[in-house]
Amino acid sequence: MYWKLRIPLLLCSFGVISGFVQRFPHLFFVNIPYLINSAIFVGLIGFIFTLLEKTRVNEKEVHFSLGAAIILFGITFDYLMV
Template structure:
């Protein structure tokens, strides 16, 4: 069974960006309000996802287990780094 990379990469990117933002908050946000921090977080995910769409990486088909592995990597990265 094969799967397009769109959903696994989105969930993987959310996990990795979430972990990095929690570990290094001063790298992304310096003395900003919660609203601006949330907008920057969503903007980072949007920019990365747009780049993946424009380069057609999301259209690649991979085996189902690789997709699950990408999702689990994002979740584990977020859990361990924070």
């Protein structure tokens, strides 16, 4: 069974960006309100997702187990960076 990379890469990017933001908050957010912090986080995810769409990386098909491994990597990365 094959799966397009759109959902696994989106969930992986959520995990990786979340991990970096939690581990290094001074690099991303410096004395700005929480609402703006959230907007920047969503903007980073949107930028990455748009970049992946424009380069057509999301259209590639991979085996279901590789897609699940990509998702698991994002979740693990977020968990380990806390």
